[in-house]
Amino acid sequence: MVKTKKVKRILLDLHRWALLVVCAGMNVYTFAQDQVIPMETASNALVLKIDQKKDVSIIYYGKKLANRNEYDLIPQAYKQLGDGDYTQVLNAAYSSSGSRGLMEPAVSVTHADGNNSLDLRYTSHDQQQISPGVTQYRVLLKDPVYNFEVSLYYKVFAAQDVIEQWSVIKHNEKGNVVLNKFASANLYLKADGFWLNQYHGDWAKEMQPEESKLTHGIKTLDTKLGTRANLFQPSVFMVSLGKPASEDEGTVLYGALEYSGNFRTDLELDFQNNLRIISGINNYASPYTLKPAEEFVTPAFLYVLSHQGKGYASRQLHDWARSYKLLDGQGDRLTLLNNWEATYFDFNESKLKELLKDTKKLGVDLFLLDDGWFANKYPRNGDTAGLGDWQENKTKLPNGISTLVKEAGNNGVKFGIWVEPEMVNPKSELYEKHPDWVVKQPARAEHYFRNQLVLDLANPQVQDFVFGVIDNLFTKNPDLAYIKWDCNAVIFNAHSAYLKNQSHFFIEYMRGLYTVLKKIRAKYPTVPMMLCSGGGGRVDYAALQYFTEYWPSDNTDPLERIFIQWEYSYFYPAVAGANHVTDWGKQPIKYRTDVAMMGKLGFDIVVSHLNEKDLLYCQNAIKDYQSFKQIVWKGDLYRLASPRESAVASLSYVSKDRSSAVMFNYLVNSRYGQGSSYPVKLKGLEAASTYRLSEISLYPGVNSLIDSQKVYSGQFLMEIGFNPLVNSGRTSVVLKVEKVK
Ligand code: DGJ
Numbered sequence: 009m010v011k012t013k014k015v016k017r018i019l020l021d022l023h024r025w026a027l028l029v030v031c032a033g034m035n036v037y038t039f040a041q042d043q044v045i046p047m048e049t050a051s052n053a054l055v056l057k058i059d060q061k062k063d064v065s066i067i068y069y070g071k072k073l074a075n076r077n078e079y080d081l082i083p084q085a086y087k088q089l090g091d092g093d094y095t096q097v098l099n100a101a102y103s104s105s106g107s108r109g110l111m112e113p114a115v116s117v118t119h120a121d122g123n124n125s126l127d128l129r130y131t132s133h134d135q136q137q138i139s140p141g142v143t144q145y146r147v148l149l150k151d152p153v154y155n156f157e158v159s160l161y162y163k164v165f166a167a168q169d170v171i172e173q174w175s176v177i178k179h180n181e182k183g184n185v186v187l188n189k190f191a192s193a194n195l196y197l198k199a200d201g202f203w204l205n206q207y208h209g210d211w212a213k214e215m216q217p218e219e220s221k222l223t224h225g226i227k228t229l230d231t232k233l234g235t236r237a238n239l240f241q242p243s244v245f246m247v248s249l250g251k252p253a254s255e256d257e258g259t260v261l262y263g264a265l266e267y268s269g270n271f272r273t274d275l276e277l278d279f280q281n282n283l284r285i286i287s288g289i290n291n292y293a294s295p296y297t298l299k300p301a302e303e304f305v306t307p308a309f310l311y312v313l314s315h316q317g318k319g320y321a322s323r324q325l326h327d328w329a330r331s332y333k334l335l336d337g338q339g340d341r342l343t344l345l346n347n348w349e350a351t352y353f354d355f356n357e358s359k360l361k362e363l364l365k366d367t368k369k370l371g372v373d374l375f376l377l378d379d380g381w382f383a384n385k386y387p388r389n390g391d392t393a394g395l396g397d398w399q400e401n402k403t404k405l406p407n408g409i410s411t412l413v414k415e416a417g418n419n420g421v422k423f424g425i426w427v428e429p430e431m432v433n434p435k436s437e438l439y440e441k442h443p444d445w446v447v448k449q450p451a452r453a454e455h456y457f458r459n460q461l462v463l464d465l466a467n468p469q470v471q472d473f474v475f476g477v478i479d480n481l482f483t484k485n486p487d488l489a490y491i492k493w494d495c496n497a498v499i500f501n502a503h504s505a506y507l508k509n510q511s512h513f514f515i516e517y518m519r520g521l522y523t524v525l526k527k528i529r530a531k532y533p534t535v536p537m538m539l540c541s542g543g544g545g546r547v548d549y550a551a552l553q554y555f556t557e558y559w560p561s562d563n564t565d566p567l568e569r570i571f572i573q574w575e576y577s578y579f580y581p582a583v584a585g586a587n588h589v590t591d592w593g594k595q596p597i598k599y600r601t602d603v604a605m606m607g608k609l610g611f612d613i614v615v616s617h618l619n620e621k622d623l624l625y626c627q628n629a630i631k632d633y634q635s636f637k638q639i640v641w642k643g644d645l646y647r648l649a650s651p652r653e654s655a656v657a658s659l660s661y662v663s664k665d666r667s668s669a670v671m672f673n674y675l676v677n678s679r680y681g682q683g684s685s686y687p688v689k690l691k692g693l694e695a696a697s698t699y700r701l702s703e704i705s706l707y708p709g710v711n712s713l714i715d716s717q718k719v720y721s722g723q724f725l726m727e728i729g730f731n732p733l734v735n736s737g738r739t740s741v742v743l744k745v746e747k748v749k
Contacts, residue, residue, distance in 0.1 A: 120183030191288030234499030396438030424490025465520030565593035687729030
């Protein structure tokens with residue numbers, strides 16, 4: 009009897025300890041029970057636990073502990089789980105439906121035999137060093153009853169505290185399985201209260217924040233617009249834990265789905281007061297039929313956790329984006345002159361040749377030809393016709409684009425061009441030739457967005473066509489240096505003449521889009537491309553793998569833009585944001601330019617209409633910009649004074665070595681003669697070093713009120729602050745901060 013017990017114990021112990029197999033840099037573990045998997049970054053740990061029943065749960069996501077053995081002690085410190093959780097799977101690493109899970113699932117299926125239950129148990133896990141500082145974990149879960157499995161992937165970026173999480177769903181049942189829900193990830197957080205900061209908007213009103221305390225039940229952030237998916241709501245959000253985080257204090261999680269189509273993020277506060285965050289492709293109108301052995305790979309859910317407020321989370325995310333995600337994130341960008349607001353559709357070759365001269369005169373790197381250069385049978389002279397017919401319009405451009413590219417070269421500038429290759433006007437030759445390439449319901453009236461429809465990128469022939477639009481441009485004009493990729497319509501009447509299963513349409517559209525973008529990048533790996541969607545209707549980190557920059561909004565009124573750029577700055581680095589100086593807004597050219605300089609600077613004005621001083625100002629400002637742009641693009645962003653909380657908004661970008669910074673200050677509310685009554689506290693400098701501040705981007709003939717002879721310690725600038733002397737006569741002030749010793 010005693011002997012049997014002993015043997016049983018030894019066997020149990022054997023099972024308890026992971027069997028470690030080391031193969032080709034990958035550590036593979038199996039048969040583990042009662043085991044924790046801590047996935048650690050510089051500051052945090054996301055900890056999974058495998059229990060006796062082989063359930064895999066999230067037992068912790070928070071600050072890293074010095075002693076890894078103590079993670080296992082965390083659950084017992086809470087008196088929430090155990091008998092209180094009648095499901096026992098509230099904190100499942102990937103919650104399934106139809107068995108014990110009764111809360112919102114991450115995955116929900118109908119098996120080949122019609123059964124709706126899924127129960128995922130631990131099978132194995134492995135860990136792989138992808139590159140220095142980047143570790144990828146995989147946890148394999150299988151249903152004990154059905155031949156159905158999910159691999160959970162966690163790509164952990166140690167220094168940036170960033171995790172990308174996604175799932176691969178697969179089965180080998182005797183027929184097809186329908187995935188009713190197929191999220192990328194779910195997280196499980198514990199805190200004394202959760203505050204959600206979410207965003208909504210519309211054309212020219214992007215990124216409006218709203219913060220609210222999460223109450224019990226589900227809050228869903230989602231989109232069903234198909235293309236231009238973020239027009240109403242982007243997938244980026246923040247959740248503060250314990251209390252609303254401020255710029256420099258509090259615990260806050262930033263989340264975003266790396267996906268350009270329909271997404272869905274559920275935030276569910278459960279009966280134990282814990283928060284489950286489930287994010288993935290929107291299952292709206294999209295039950296997915298998965299064949300045996302086919303892999304369904306979800307997009308990555310991206311998150312970063314900060315214990316030092318929103319500012320730190322942003323800087324971590326920006327570093328991550330520049331190093332790992334954004335195309336050419338560490339590279340240079342081109343300043344430009346765009347002709348959209350200068351000409352709209354009304355231009356011809358000679359007008360453009362003048363604009364090329366203006367590009368040179370202004371001192372920017374590139375001329376960007378916008379909408380209106382193409383289509384002949386139905387000329388693109390407005391937004392009602394021509395989309396899809398990507399041949400140069402012979403009346404406007406009798407000698408084609410190549411003449412303009414050459415002419416740009418003669419003027420010592422580069423040439424870029426606008427396209428909107430996913431779209432078609434019903435009034436176009438493309439529509440006439442290929443009505444079956446268009447997304448529309450065969451038996452219903454067409455419904456338009458900006459007089460246009462979307463091409464069916466689920467169809468490989470359409471993918472080839474869209475690739476061809478770009479490829480032809482480059483083949484004919486190898487010196488073409490820039491593409492602005494627009495996308496103005498949402499998807500109405502979602503239906504593909506190509507697909508047999510219409511439930512796959514939204515997913516296949518996105519797969520088609522990424523296939524095209526991958527193909528473009530395989531052939532043209534470095535050419536800069538702007539991701540535009542009638543404004544910021546599409547920016548996300550899946551798209552930014554293929555684009556060097558995005559267009560935050562068509563709203564270029566600098567006052568509005570301060571607010572819009574401020575919100576985008578939480579999630580995207582300045583190097584990715586294309587900002588153009590236009591005639592929107594009542595502010596002087598200096599104010600407009602200063603705002604646009606907080607990112608990638610461009611102009612969309614009639615240079616010849618500028619008076620002498622304004623032109624001189626722009627030329628000098630561009631030179632100033634060249635001197636500090638690397639700090640804005642590659643440095644650390646510190647938001648110093650919020651436009652929502654104070655009459656003067658301030659932001660600074662500090663070089664990584666802390667030796668220089670650029671500080672932007674704007675009057676955003678001029679009522680009652682407001683200005684910078686208080687000094688603005690700088691951040692990110694070295695307390696013990698000495699700095700000099702001087703004003704740049706000065707309007708010709710205006711003397712600065714800033715005494716650049718004075719020096720200040722970093723401590724003074726960060727504890728007491730510096731007054732940029734903003735007032736109704738000095739509505740925007742840009743300061744260069746330089747270490748003197
Ligand atoms: C919408 C874009 O946001 C604008 O900048 C411009 O390119 C127009 N489309 C052109 O139609």
